[in-house]
Amino acid sequence: MKTTKPLFSAIVLALLLFSSTTILAQDDAPERPEFIAVTTNHWNMDKEDFKMSEWKAAAKEYHEKVTMNNEYIMGASMYLHNMTADNTEFLTVQTFASWEDIGKFGERSSELENEAWPDEAKRKAFLKNLNSYYANEHSDEIYAPISGAKFMAEKPTKDMLCYVRKSHFAFPEDGTMEEFNKLRMEGNAAIVQKNEYVKAYYPNVHAWGSDKTEFMEGFFLDSMADLDKMFDRNSELMKEAYPENEANKAKGKAWGKYFTGVHGDYLYTFIHDLSK
CATH class of the missing domain: 3.30.70.100 (Alpha-Beta Plaits)
Structure with missing residues (x-):
């Protein structure tokens, strides 16, 4: 290579x-976010019943019911390890129109979770299962597009x-x-x-x-x-x-x-x- x-x-x-903000104002391209949040996550390698197909089904359900409906998230995407130094890592990327929206999206996601799974027991079970695929370790970086x-x-x-x-x-x-x-x-x-x-x-x-x-x-x-x-x-x-x-x-x-x-x-x- x-x-x-x-x-x-x-x-x-x-x-x-x-x-x-000044840089973006000089750009005639289509509307773009002001900030991009990149989270480096890691798989839970101790999960015994780890099935990628079941994880993706749960992740897609959450994506469609919560992320897609959160007006404070301009864009979102996920990236799996291909060739990097750590095969346990995957990235989640979210884009925001302003710093204020970064502070608002978490609360809005919680509201949407309650709407999507109104039964508290079922909601907790779903989120517990989804989160069981992830290790506690993660890191965050925020970038500005130019x-x-x-x-x-x-x-x-x-x-x-x-x-x-x-x-x-x-x-x-x-x-x-x-x-x-x-x-x-x-x-x-x-x-x-x-x-x-x-x-x-x-x-x-x-x-x-x-x-x-x-x-x-x-x-x-x-x-x-x-x-x-x-x-x-x-x-x-x-x-x-x-x-x-x-x-x-x-x-x-x-x-x-x-x-x-x-x-x-x-x-x-x-x-x-x-x-x-």
Whole structure:
């Protein structure tokens, strides 16, 4: 598998200079959330009667009766481990229009649970069974989406591969918003938007959590087979957009100062029928 760093996968300086609200206001794309909450969960490996099919049936029932009806959740999705360092992990992602909605969605979910399962005994039994699949351990990060996304043409009707790339800010003293955004959006238009294997692309920066340097990009592909094809196509598009000359060498050097060079790669399976 190829893991070469494409030109467009750099760190976004925007978070350092502007609020996420300002960034979003500059974007003419369709309405997007202001915050994205990513929870890394873990399976309960001690559950003796663990059946993935039964878990999914329960998770889907909760999704349809609660998550889909919660007006404070703009979007929701679930991602299962594919190729990551921990095979017990899975991600739940929820998007929100505002910080206030993050504080409201939990209470609303409780109300919807009571409506969906009015019999208290049955409600407790259902939730106990669903929660029995999960370990107590989890961690949360909140990100802010930025401009440059490639939106899904239509809601997926099948599971997809989600390639996540986490890079890190370098905080250059001589960096400027004008220079960075010019380079970033130039590379985005020439490579991300033109790569037919990338069905959707979502760049996000740290908003609240453990690492303020983190920049997370999500690439959605039809299949694992398309991963290498995406990298090959990136290389082709890069050569077309940035032929070897002194001007492009200078761009590459300017671009490089905005990130540390350290990154991590993760592959997840996006569950299409557990998404909002």
